[in-house]
Amino acid sequence: MASSPTAPVVQGSGPYSNGRLTRDRVLACALEIIDRDGVDGLTMRRLARALERDPMSLYRHASNKAALLDGVAETVLAQLTVDPAATDWIAQLRTVARQYRRLALAHPHVVPLLVTRPMATPLALRPRGTLRPLEAVLALLTRAGFSGSDALHIYRALFGFLHGHVLNELQELVDNPEESDDLLRLGLHRLPIGEFPLLRGLASVLAAYDGAAELERGLDILLTGLQATLTPIP
Template sequence: MNQEFSGSGDPAKSLALLWRHRQDEQRPTRGPKPALTVDQIVTAALEIADAEGLSAMSMRRVADELGVGAMTLYRYFPGKGELLDVMLDTVYGELPRRVVPGDWRARLDEVARENRELYLRHPWLLQVATSRPPLGPNVLAKYEWELTAVDGIGLCDIEMDATVALVNGYVHGAVRTAVEARQVIQRSGMTDKEWWLAHVPHLDQIGDLEKFPLSARVGTAVGNEFDAPYDTEHAFEYGLERVLDGVSVLVANRRAP
């Protein structure tokens, strides 16, 4: 995947676009009355990125989709960096940020699942490094909601931030694997079960497997269980439980007398 970086645009211009509130603020200050709005441009960019990936999304391509010249877009956005920031903030606004019953573990579990759903809807998010996040309203609302999941459970502020980052980092890696698994099916035209069944008849002919008894035993068990060498749903559920188990130990230690 080609990597992009959030926060790479002009800070003042990105913030002005991210925090727009009135229609007047979405209009360029020079030239004739505009035919577009910031929201229309962002919507077109998101449609391209969702359908074809972030590498297909350029200022010229967005302009073509909107039926205008590329220079028209530069009256609204200085460049792709600022547009990408607003795209990120916009999709983060899709998070329902549900309030779930239960303790911190249930809340963190919900944080993980909502982020996973968002990545699966917009897999191009995996192509964006967000160590310098766009400081828009939806980005900040997301962070606030995630911190609420671990507020008041005995962690210090640094630990709260690190715990949220741990869960989000796990989800990012797990979803990347799931998206890649989905893409290989699309590109090969073969399901994981079909791939597995095509290999099974030939495994007994590979004498070297006798040198790897654990691999043969465990790999066969996995293949029989999932009809595939790997199951992304099982892996996500198992991994998330282990991550939360680790946080449980930290919380218990902080509460211990």
């Protein structure tokens, strides 16, 4: 997920240059910069230029860059909807998983903020917006009859799988996209035959990677296993 070259911000040219400055506008503009140039491309000064404001005015909405990044993560996760009243918990978790993947693909530079950044912050100190999906999934599963501890276990298993899936899907798989031979296309010809015969033999499978299909297959395995090992209380 390499960042593209940082593009100059032309004052007065963006959609955020007019009107009252609000936290939502600040975060929306920050997300746009991250989507285009990556997390390293976002600075308070650059964001202020895009908003045509003095940099100091931003600190009323985000005390520092860390708080700004937390706000961006909240902005993206706010688009993840969970229906705690859904009667089919498995179908609802599938819907959540598909939504999460779509958000990750739409905002690939934000994925590290969603996956790795929370690990550096104790649960109770994380932005409340990042905790709402957890609370909603716990509500869904406890309504379905699972104990609180089992509901938490299901949540951890699901999002652990999702985090791994989106990181895997977003990584660069192709070494030479113009090459038609799968082994050469993926660069697997560089691996010693004697050490990696099975991996080299899977070149055609690796080249045919389908993120949506892999997600569904992984959910089949995960949710079927959870359903078989964890029984809701009648």
